[in-house]
Amino acid sequence: AQKVTQAQTEISVVEKEDVTLDCVYETRDTTYYLFWYKQPPSGELVFLIRRNSFDEQNEISGRYSWNFQKSTSSFNFTITASQVVDSAVYFCALSEAGTGNQFYFGTGTSLTVIP
Amino acid sequence: EPEVTQTPSHQVTQMGQEVILRCVPISNHLYFYWYRQILGQKVEFLVSFYNNEISEKSEIFDDQFSVERPDGSNFTLKIRSTKLEDSAMYFCASSEAQILGYTFGSGTRLTVV
Numbered sequence: 001a002q003k004v005t006q007a008q009t010e011i012s013v014v015e016k017e018d019v020t021l022d023c024v025y026e027t028r029d030t031t032y033y034l035f036w037y038k039q040p041p042s043g044e045l046v047f048l049i050r051r052n053s054f055d056e057q058n059e060i061s062g063r064y065s066w067n068f069q070k071s072t073s074s075f076n077f078t079i080t081a082s083q084v085v086d087s088a089v090y091f092c093a094l095s096e097a098g099t100g101n102q103f104y105f106g107t108g109t110s111l112t113v114i115p
Numbered sequence: 116e117p118e119v120t121q122t123p124s125h126q127v128t129q130m131g132q133e134v135i136l137r138c139v140p141i142s143n144h145l146y147f148y149w150y151r152q153i154l155g156q157k158v159e160f161l162v163s164f165y166n167n168e169i170s171e172k173s174e175i176f177d178d179q180f181s182v183e184r185p186d187g188s189n190f191t192l193k194i195r196s197t198k199l200e201d202s203a204m205y206f207c208a209s210s211e212a213q214i215l216g217y218t219f220g221s222g223t224r225l226t227v228v
Contacts, residue, residue: 035216043204045158045219091158102171103150103217105158 003027004094006106013082014114021077021109023092029053031097034068034075039089039108048090051075082113117141121207121220128197128227136192136223138207147190148208148217149182151175158206164190197227 005024013019025034036048049059051068059066063080079086092106120139128134140147149161162172164182181193190209194201204224208217 033216037219042221043224044221045206047216047218050216093158102160102163102173103158104160107157 002106003104004092004106006090006092006109008109009107010110010112012112012114015084016081018078018080019082019111019113021079021090021092021111023075023077023106025073025075025092025094027073027094027096029096033095033097035093035095035103036066036075036077037091037093037105039091041088045091048077079111082111084113084115087111087113117218119207119209119218119220121205121223123223124221125224126226128225130199130227131196134194134197134225136194136205136207136225138190138192138209138220139188140190140207140209141211141218142188144209144211144218146170146210146212147182147184148210149192150206150208150219152204152206152222153200154203161192161205194225197225199227201225202227 003026008022011019032053034051038046038048049066056068056070065078067076089108089110091108093103095103119141122137126134147164150158151161152158160173161176162182163170179195183191202225204222206222207220210217
């Protein structure tokens, strides 16, 4: 079974639109960590955010915001007023305290922002 | 900002050859990892390394793979006899402590021909 599901394979939006990338996770651990990484066309993985399971407070960083809801096991990522430079593949990842610190990545969502 | 450095950025090798992928983790980090991403697919865990030994490895990390920290700074992944299906992007990562989040290197794209 997939521990991290990113149901949206590809999304295209027009510049300045808002876009939400979905992430649903599955774990039996009470202590776990969720992450979002950005992979631009150049291929590197860029850390965006880390959330632990005890902190459901939503976070905003500039045009980025994250909505963590334990009740639905979701950790969604919203980009406000998207820009062409946001075009990338975005990965959600889970790490469970009970199984060491291996990361389980979702399959990624490819976001294209059209100028 | 401290970086994880991987070399080379791209390596082409013939099937059956041995390759060594090199990584220089961030200097005060204690945990080291290798991940693999086959083109267009998700990032998959290979191995974690702590205190000079493997702490976890996945099913992918079979006898063809080995890791080493030969000195105080480098962390290497060796593939003994490469196969076509080993073609992928290989990411090294390090962390100061478990669950603080990794810093990934920029990756080595391995192409086996």
